[in-house]
Amino acid sequence: MNATLNILSIQNGWVFSVNTSNEYFRGPFFYVTTCISYSCYILILIQLSRMRHAVIFPSKFLVALAYCLPIIATIFQFLYLEDSYITSSIATTLLLYYLTVQEATFDFDLPTKARNRIAFERILTIAEQRGQELAFILFDMNNLKGVNDTWGHHEGDHLLLSLAELLNKAFSPDGNVFGIGGDEFSVIIPRAKKGKMQVKMEQFELKLLEANAKLAHPIVADRAMYRHKAMRKESNLF
Known part of the structure; x- marks a missing residue:
């Protein structure tokens, strides 16, 4: 839903728009995409809590960073309109996720968990x-x-x-x-x-x-x- 709204926003400015002076403006549905993101964060947190006894956490620190970074970036996006924090934080999150998976291959027998x-x-x-x-x-x-x-x-x-x-x-x-x-x-x-x-x-x-x-x-x-x-x-x- 977020991807669709952002793509459509290029033409109609639903989520954001940039004027001829290269100024960034939030559209009427900007908070919809934000709410969708935070709903996903909450659902993931609930699922992790339910599976904490069965799922492997190779590094709680890396998992916490991978989870919290996009949330922190979204908060900064609210505070500073002229800067974009979400894209770079997603890239860093993917890197942290990769490191977490690599750590799992060293410390865990993945077939048996x-x-x-x-x-x-x-x-x-x-x-x-x-x-x-x-x-x-x-x-x-x-x-x-x-x-x-x-x-x-x-x-x-x-x-x-x-x-x-x-x-x-x-x-x-x-x-x-x-x-x-x-x-x-x-x-x-x-x-x-x-x-x-x-x-x-x-x-x-x-x-x-x-x-x-x-x-x-x-x-x-x-x-x-x-x-x-x-x-x-x-x-x-x-």
Whole structure:
């Protein structure tokens, strides 16, 4: 709608017009396009809020910049008629979005939407540097090789994706899910939220039973729990 109104505005000045002296004037429908833009911003914000537990945010800072920049530019456009801030801010927003996507490819296994081994090692390093205590659970899918050999890797990949989704649903937002290699996953929970570990495990087991009732090849996952108390050597277990 905004694009159509602006294109038509070239002929009729609905949104803006420029006179022979090269002066910029707002048209009668200028605020319509602005309201449409802000409605989109609000809808996006609502959707992000609803999906905050399921969608990956590689960098909250970059995502915030990409979201806020066009809004800030629109505000400045109201204040300063002679300057155009929206076009340059959109270009910068696209650049920030590109950087966010690139960061996601480094820190996440995109097919399973779980953080990768690099991100896992980074969390352990940060915990060591800050003296933080972490609790984490290892999950090992037992039947993956048999499924791959019998039914093909496509079915095995589907099982990995299903397990990652179950872990994300059960442990988010308190815990982060990592794919640490092959058929192994790890969930890290800060010490402050360690008391929720048992409840989260029960949620996961319930969701696993529900999922296995629908899957052609049930997921069989062993688990083991370790404590990381600012001691890097424990990560050698993996």
